[in-house]
């Protein structure tokens with residue numbers, strides 16, 4: 001675990017990681033200065049993203065070779081199950097904030113990100129690449145929202161629930177399990193696959209930056 005591949009990537013791409021996890025959108029939640037219009041825009045767009053992410057997560061499960069450990073399958077299955085609760089949460093937030101999901105139009109950064117998830121779902125993408133991508137997507141939200149829960153954070157109380165959803169210790173443990181899973185399978189993969197996985201990791205970080213940018217405009 002100490003010298004896992006993902007840890008090396010995190011060290012090698014610190015700036016992009018910082019841009020994705022300490023974006024001004026997140027910092028403005030943390031210091032309480034957020035424009036609630038931005039939060040509502042993020043909420044609606046993220047609901048659309050999560051609908052696409054469900055398909056991606058299901059595809060990750062389908063890609064796992066039949067001979068992987070049952071506990072490896074359980075980690076991915078657990079993530080898929082959690083998405084059902086997450087979608088219910090989005091729906092209850094939609095009435096809380098008066099954001100109508102049925103008339104939402106996906107914005108460009110969201111469409112681009114969702115298209116990338118579809119590309120990763122192609123049968124030609126190796127399962128170790130999508131495992132790494134799955135981890136990266138979850139890790140960014142965990143790392144970002146966890147900062148809004150720190151004791152000195154001034155997160156507005158009405159946003160605390162959103163930050164808790166991805167910033168809590170259980171979600172962190174799930175991200176660590178995904179990371180270990182990705183590292184284990186990357187280690188068994190060719191240099192070529194490892195390189196593809198690192199590229200996917202970078203593309204996810206930049207897609208997350210664009211997603212936050214979109215929410216702040």
Ligand SMILES: Cc1ncc(CNC=O)c(N)n1
Pocket residue numbers: 046049050053086137138140141208211
């Ligand atoms: C844009 C984006 N990235 C990551 C997540 C977290 N994963 C599932 O909820 C998310 N909801 N939205």
